[in-house]
Amino acid sequence: MGLQVIIRCESENEIIESLKGVIDSCEGFFIDKNLFGLSIPTNILDFVGEDNIWAALKNFDVYALWAGNWHYKKPSI
Structure with missing residues (x-):
């Protein structure tokens, strides 16, 4: 089934850096x-x-499309 998400971040470079080992096998797009x-x-x-x-996505607000819920980044203390 895979994983389809929406990620809230300043730039796609942040996502690329977080998923650098697998990003080439993923499909990403600007919303x-x-x-x-x-x-x-x-x-x-x-x-x-x-x-x-x-x-790897813990520093972002991420919406999981299949689950229909947000996973919010952990606040820094």
């Missing part, structure tokens, strides 16, 4: 100011592990 779509294929999730993908 609107500070919003980017990302589709991560099932084979990448299986290889890397979904928990590792979520860990």
Whole structure:
């Protein structure tokens, strides 16, 4: 099924840096100011592990399209 998300960030370079090991296998696209779509294929999730993908995205507000909910970045203390 893969993972389809919307990521809120200042630039797509932030996403590229966070997912540098797998980003070439993903499909990304601009949605609107500070919003980017990302589709991560099932084979990448299986290889890397979904928990590792979520860990790489922990510094962003991420909307999971299939789940229909936001995963908010952890506030820095």
